[in-house]
Amino acid sequence: MLIELIVKDLKVFFSDRRALVISMLVPIGIACFMAGIFGNAGQSTQDAKLSLLVVDQDSSDLTKNVLDNLNKTRGLSVSVVSEETAAGEIKDGKIAAALVMRKGFGTQAEAAITGGPKPVLDLLSDPSKGVEVQAIQGAMMQPLVAGVFGGGPAMKPPFEVRDQPQGVKTDSKGATQAHVFAGMAVQGLLFFSIEAAMGIMRERKLGIWKRIRAAPVSSMMLLLARIASGTVRALAILIGVFGFGIIAFHIKVGGSWIGLGLIALAAAIMASTFGIFVAALGRNEQQSRGLAIFVVLTMTMLGGAWFPSFMMPDWVQKLSLVIPVKWAVDGFDAMTWRGSDLSTVPVAVGALLVFALIFGVIALTRFRWDVETA
Amino acid sequence: MLEVKDLRKRFGNLEAVKGVSFEVAKGICYGLLGPNGAGKTTTISVIVGTLEPDGGTVTVLGKRVGLDQYDAKRHIGYVPQELAVYDELSAKDNLRFFASLYGLSGQAMTSAIDKALEVTSLTERAKEPVKRFSGGMKRRLNIGIALLHSPELLVLDEPTVGVDPQSRNAIFDTLRLLQDEGMTLLYTTHYMEEAEKMCQRVAVMDHGEIVAEDTIGGLQKLVPAKNCVRVELDSAPTAPISFPIEVKSHEVVDTTITIEIDDLTTDLAPVLETLRGQGLKIAAVESHETSLEEVFLHLTGKNLRD
Numbered sequence: 001m002l003i004e005l006i007v008k009d010l011k012v013f014f015s016d017r018r019a020l021v022i023s024m025l026v027p028i029g030i031a032c033f034m035a036g037i038f039g040n041a042g043q044s045t046q047d048a049k050l051s052l053l054v055v056d057q058d059s060s061d062l063t064k065n066v067l068d069n070l071n072k073t074r075g076l077s078v079s080v081v082s083e084e085t086a087a088g089e090i091k092d093g094k095i096a097a098a099l100v101m102r103k104g105f106g107t108q109a110e111a112a113i114t115g116g117p118k119p120v121l122d123l124l125s126d127p128s129k130g131v132e133v134q135a136i137q138g139a140m141m142q143p144l145v146a147g148v149f150g151g152g153p154a155m156k157p158p159f160e161v162r163d164q165p166q167g168v169k170t171d172s173k174g175a176t177q178a179h180v181f182a183g184m185a186v187q188g189l190l191f192f193s194i195e196a197a198m199g200i201m202r203e204r205k206l207g208i209w210k211r212i213r214a215a216p217v218s219s220m221m222l223l224l225a226r227i228a229s230g231t232v233r234a235l236a237i238l239i240g241v242f243g244f245g246i247i248a249f250h251i252k253v254g255g256s257w258i259g260l261g262l263i264a265l266a267a268a269i270m271a272s273t274f275g276i277f278v279a280a281l282g283r284n285e286q287q288s289r290g291l292a293i294f295v296v297l298t299m300t301m302l303g304g305a306w307f308p309s310f311m312m313p314d315w316v317q318k319l320s321l322v323i324p325v326k327w328a329v330d331g332f333d334a335m336t337w338r339g340s341d342l343s344t345v346p347v348a349v350g351a352l353l354v355f356a357l358i359f360g361v362i363a364l365t366r367f368r369w370d371v372e373t374a
Numbered sequence: 375m376l377e378v379k380d381l382r383k384r385f386g387n388l389e390a391v392k393g394v395s396f397e398v399a400k401g402i403c404y405g406l407l408g409p410n411g412a413g414k415t416t417t418i419s420v421i422v423g424t425l426e427p428d429g430g431t432v433t434v435l436g437k438r439v440g441l442d443q444y445d446a447k448r449h450i451g452y453v454p455q456e457l458a459v460y461d462e463l464s465a466k467d468n469l470r471f472f473a474s475l476y477g478l479s480g481q482a483m484t485s486a487i488d489k490a491l492e493v494t495s496l497t498e499r500a501k502e503p504v505k506r507f508s509g510g511m512k513r514r515l516n517i518g519i520a521l522l523h524s525p526e527l528l529v530l531d532e533p534t535v536g537v538d539p540q541s542r543n544a545i546f547d548t549l550r551l552l553q554d555e556g557m558t559l560l561y562t563t564h565y566m567e568e569a570e571k572m573c574q575r576v577a578v579m580d581h582g583e584i585v586a587e588d589t590i591g592g593l594q595k596l597v598p599a600k601n602c603v604r605v606e607l608d609s610a611p612t613a614p615i616s617f618p619i620e621v622k623s624h625e626v627v628d629t630t631i632t633i634e635i636d637d638l639t640t641d642l643a644p645v646l647e648t649l650r651g652q653g654l655k656i657a658a659v660e661s662h663e664t665s666l667e668e669v670f671l672h673l674t675g676k677n678l679r680d
Contacts, residue, residue: 205456206456206457206458207454207455207456207457207458208456208458208459208460210419210424210454210458211452211454211458211472211519212472212475213423213424213441214422214423214424214447214450214452215447215472215475215476216444216445216447216448216475216476216477217444217475218442219441369424
């Protein structure tokens, strides 16, 4: 009897070959992706360079020497910019750190070698990218010291590095926590979308959609209602997650509450349409769930919700621009710990709504209302 | 009430409906009978406006039915084969939701919900989640939802699938009540007994086509006369029996004699007289008419449940 029961279960499992293939492909796909990124499989190490902006206000022989050394350093990609540009790039989350060599640094450093006071190097940093900032600090110290000593034997650094977190309305720990909550909230939204899609498929299987469609209501109205109800539920999830973060972890909304609300609304609409998109394309629950989980996990990884984007190759970082998770997380970051004003909201909201529109149009044109039988 | 003309629908290589035509008069219960896969559900889907046909037309009260033909849809109540209700919601909430889809609100909605609950005998359980209902109660709610907007035509797709005999009878009572009130019913089933019990007119479908369409009596006449009489005797006959008239066949098994005759009115009396004349005592006599099952077998060469 036991064997028959087991055999029956195995037969059922193997009978849906498409679902079987998907359930195999999902872990294989994720494993390949992670291995590719962290193992640099098939990639040049050049792809994983850390970006460092340098502000050279001194323009002395010594600072030029330092710059040459930094440029030659493997693993660092150095660009010289103004302090204003550097601060802006960091505040916008585009760059993790910028080194500022102030006027007189060369003279002061040479004096410090012979016993004078140590000058200060400012390191403007993005507090949400603590791991990346530490990696940059580690990579730049040796060429920095060597540059100051002009290629001679390196000794104790004749300067101090002062960390200057940028655009932050909270401390580094708070910023990291806010970023984590943003990432996990968006991931939660997408998992909610999958469940919503499964619900739609169950209703289709039960004949509920067919019955609803027999009523004098347009298809457009039915799908819009579904998008609206999904949006409300997604907003409730966001309010719950961020509410918990604010109460338990004292996450601060350093930017605009209105902006936060608009981004949350856009993210909720995107998540809701994504759910209907999955339901529109999916044939049955088993197949669609596996595939949708794969897509969501990939999007959250690429969108920077799991780990810092600098750990990924350039092409992945560029690819993240076409992933809604990135825009949602960036938007939430901007409105919480970055303390950005409303001017940063339209881009994030616009991008999320474009994704929502794409998902919505595909869902509307491809939605299957019924499992037809002859 | 309902006119279906040359309806055609294809799914890929499968021609599910091949030029189906029939008319349903107001106030009758019209049966669409056929085995699973005959094309009944596809035909129904087009009639209720959830599926566009590849060809042909459907009109209800003269109004063309289609996906976006809302005027026609308002005259149709649809009871799907599946239990298309929300298990998590109460019966009342289910009814409220579906009533809103037909534009009902306020007092009109309340009255419609109360009436649907009353007709389906679910008033006492109206506030309970549907997941606590028995299969029969869910079936009744499934029907009640279709009645909310007082449709002139009620389309029922296999409404008694998986229902126990008691609940099935309750559903029949409800449908007869609706018919008495003037509602027209289009009833699909693969149960012959249901069609015989409920329908005044029946179309027999097979392989996407209507192979016969008539009243029950008319369909029975399609089968060559085959009246069987079974005679139960007190004791088994001891000698071979010879009948004075020509009987098609007769078979004796212990105390039971089964005799096939052409006409009950003229042939039965001589048969019984012969048995009595041979000293046999008759304990019981019974006969049966041609069933729809036999009609279907005659028309298609196979049993309905094959």
